[in-house]
Amino acid sequence: xxxxxxxxxxxxxxxxxxxxxxxxxxxxxxGVPGASPxxxxxxxxxxxxxxxxxxxxxxxxxxxxxxxxSNNPVTGFLAAQLKHxxxxxxxFEDLIFPLFxxxxxxxxxxxxxKALADGGRGRVLARVFRRSALLFVIGVLYYGGVSQPWxxxxxxxxxxxxxxxxxxxxxIYAFVRSTRGLFAAAAALLIGYWILLTFVPFPDLKLEKxxxxxxxxxxxxxxxxAIAATxxxxxxxxxxxxxxxxxxxxxxxxxxxxxxxxxxxEGLLSTLPSMALSLFGAMAGLLxxxxxxxxxxxxxxLVAAGTVGILLGLLWSLQFPMIKRIWTxxxxxxxxxxxxxxxxxxxxxxxxxxxxxxxxPFVWIGCNALTVYVTAQVVGFPLLAARFAGGDVKNFFDTxxxxxxxxxxxxxxxxxxxxxxxxxxxxxxxxLRV
Numbered sequence: 001x002x003x004x005x006x007x008x009x010x011x012x013x014x015x016x017x018x019x020x021x022x023x024x025x026x027x028x029x030x031g032v033p034g035a036s037p038x039x040x041x042x043x044x045x046x047x048x049x050x051x052x053x054x055x056x057x058x059x060x061x062x063x064x065x066x067x068x069x070s071n072n073p074v075t076g077f078l079a080a081q082l083k084h085x086x087x088x089x090x091x092f093e094d095l096i097f098p099l100f101x102x103x104x105x106x107x108x109x110x111x112x113x114k115a116l117a118d119g120g121r122g123r124v125l126a127r128v129f130r131r132s133a134l135l136f137v138i139g140v141l142y143y144g145g146v147s148q149p150w151x152x153x154x155x156x157x158x159x160x161x162x163x164x165x166x167x168x169x170x171x172i173y174a175f176v177r178s179t180r181g182l183f184a185a186a187a188a189l190l191i192g193y194w195i196l197l198t199f200v201p202f203p204d205l206k207l208e209k210x211x212x213x214x215x216x217x218x219x220x221x222x223x224x225x226a227i228a229a230t231x232x233x234x235x236x237x238x239x240x241x242x243x244x245x246x247x248x249x250x251x252x253x254x255x256x257x258x259x260x261x262x263x264x265x266e267g268l269l270s271t272l273p274s275m276a277l278s279l280f281g282a283m284a285g286l287l288x289x290x291x292x293x294x295x296x297x298x299x300x301x302l303v304a305a306g307t308v309g310i311l312l313g314l315l316w317s318l319q320f321p322m323i324k325r326i327w328t329x330x331x332x333x334x335x336x337x338x339x340x341x342x343x344x345x346x347x348x349x350x351x352x353x354x355x356x357x358x359x360x361p362f363v364w365i366g367c368n369a370l371t372v373y374v375t376a377q378v379v380g381f382p383l384l385a386a387r388f389a390g391g392d393v394k395n396f397f398d399t400x401x402x403x404x405x406x407x408x409x410x411x412x413x414x415x416x417x418x419x420x421x422x423x424x425x426x427x428x429x430x431x432l433r434v
Contacts, residue, residue: 042288042347042351043350043351043356043359043363044343044346044347044349044350044351045103045106045107045288045343045346045366046362046363046366046367047346047350047356047359047362047363047366048099048103048342048343048346048362048366049100049103049362049365049366049369050359050361050362050363050364050365050366050367050369050422051342051346051359051362051366052096052099052100052103052366052369053100053365053366053369053372053373054361054362054365055082055093055096056096056373056376057365057372057373057376057381057415057418058376058381058382058411058414058415058418059415060082060093061382061411061414061415062408062411062412062415063075063078063079063082064079064082064411065404065407065408065410065411066078066079066408067079068404068407068408069402069403069404069405069407069408070402070404081093084324084325085324087241087323087325088239088321088322088323089322090322090324090331090334094324094331094335095335095338095339097158097161098274098277098324098331098332098335098336098339099335099338099339099342100162100369101161101162101165101274101277101278101281102277102278102280102281102284102335102336102339102340102343103281103339104162104165104166104169104278104281105169105277105278105279105280105281105282105283105284105285106281106282106284106285106288106343107281107285108166108169108170108173108278108281108282108285109173109282109285109286109288109289110285110289112124112128112170112173112174113177113289115127116174121174121175124174125171125174128166128167128170128171128174129167131166132163132164132166132167132170133163135159135162135163135166136159136160136163136164138159138374139157139158139159139160139162139163140153140154140155140160142157142159142374142377143157148257150256151255151256151257152256152257153256153257154256154257154258154259155254155255155256156254156256156258156259156264156266156267156268157259157264157266158266160266161266161271161274164271164274164275165271165274165275165277165278166278168271168275168278169275169278169279169281169282172185172275172279173279173282177286178286179283179286179287182279182280182282182283182286183279183283185276185279186275186276186279186280186283187276189272189273189275189276189279190273190276190329190332190333191329192272193269193270193272193273193327193328193329194316194320194328194329196245196269197237197239197244197245197246197269197320197326197328198236198237198320199236199237200236200245201234201235201236202234202235202236202245202248203228203231203233203234203248204231204233204234204235204243205227205228205231205243205248206242206243207242207243207247207248207251207261207262207263208242209261212227212261212262215227215230215231218230224251224252224262225252228248228251228252239320239321239323239326239328241325242262242263244326245269246263246267246268246269246270246326246327247260247262247263247267247326248263249267249268249269250262250263250264250267250268250269251263253268254267254268265324265325265326267326270326270327273327273328273329273332274327274332276329276332276336277332277335277336277339280309280336280339280340281339283305284302284305284340284343287301287302288347295347295348295351295352296348296352298347299344299347299348299352302340302341302343302344302347303340303341303344305337305340306336306337306338306339306340306341306344307337307341308337309333309334309336309337309340310333310334310337310338310341311337312333312337313330313331313332313333313334313335313336313337314330314334316329316330316333317330317331317334322334346359361419361422361423363426364419364422364423364425364426365418365419365422367422367425367426367431368422368425368426368430368431368432370432371422371425371431371432372418372421372422374432375421376418381414381415381417381418382410382411382414384414384417385410385411385413385414385417386410388413389406389409389410389413390410393406393409394406394407394409394410397409
């Protein structure tokens with residue numbers, strides 16, 4: 001029977017948002033309203049998802065504010081880790097989005113296995129297409145929708161990238177439901193992307209505004225194809241910003257507004273290796289779901305796989321640098337490896353050792369990850385926090401505690417509002433369903 005449930009419902013989150021509390025079944029969840037022996041799930045997956053989102057919706061700002069106030073080597077190091085690498089390298093901040101794509105892969109396994117058993121592949125594929133399309137539309141609305149005339153409408157970004165990775169990984173999983181098959185698909189994506197960026201030639205055109213504008217004015221056309229046609233030289237194997245195949249493909253083929261003028265960090269070509277993250281997550285999901293492997297054995301395998309992924313990524317980076325903004329294959333392997341290690345840690349502490357009280361705020365956020373993410377953009381929690389702790393309150397802390405303490409208080413209030421909002425939704429079983 002067709003699913004006619006509303007977008008906002010007292011239902012489980014869809015796998016496309018990376019949140020499926022009713023689908024990830026295994027360990028009883030104490031303290032969950034209405035939980036029963038038949039209502040079980042891997043709390044660690046919800047907690048890890050919430051931990052990931054925690055940094056996106058305010059924790060990173062708290063650390064930055066703390067560094068401005070104290071300005072010591074420890075806070076300076078932490079603040080630097082919560083900023084993206086400019087180009088080549090890896091900071092903790094660079095892991096946050098890839099970790100979310102990895103968790104989506106875990107959710108795909110549990111949600112699609114259940115759906116395939118209940119409704120068959122045709123119905124599942126229709127649902128996958130419908131939900132990825134809806135998530136893509138939400139992403140476009142998130143970046144302003146059609147509030148500006150074309151071509152100032154942004155079609156790419158975080159949520160559209162999530163929609164495409166969910167679509168690709170879910171379609172592959174619907175037909176290939178084995179670890180070996182998923183690994184082969186992920187390897188093909190990573191190696192294929194490396195081959196494209198390393199060996200396919202493209203015009204030696206630096207996609208910088210002065211360069212592009214000068215050519216456009218000289219030939220009297222802003223057509224990307226006309227501009228590229230004026231460049232005689234060809235190169236390949238370049239991984240510089242503004243001068244690589246991924247950015248060049250965006251320049252030619254990505255319509256609408258681009259965050260970096262001629263390309264974006266979630267561009268067309270780099271979607272391919274990004275899907276591999278969700279496929280690696282699906283492999284982890286298959287491991288977690290395997291009842292023949294004891295829990296501690298699963299932890300060992302996750303740690304081993306994560307370590308191998310990091311080592312392979314570091315080795316590959318000697319030739320193919322770790323660049324998050326074009327999602328190089330070496331970066332994907334390191335990110336997947338770190339994601340597996342974090343999953344092993346959360347799974348061991350939360351589900352094997354059953355230490356759960358500490359992570360309850362993460363669970364609240366993790367069970368409503370998409371809701372919290374979109375609401376943070378619409379509501380603007382920092383602006384709301386300033387209504388409680390701005391003005392003279394901020395000045396008092398800056399004057400009587402330390403310079404910058406007022407900003408830290410506002411950041412803490414903002415993060416608290418996010419957590420309370422997530423708690424409110426969780427306790428009333430209100431989740432965003434797409």
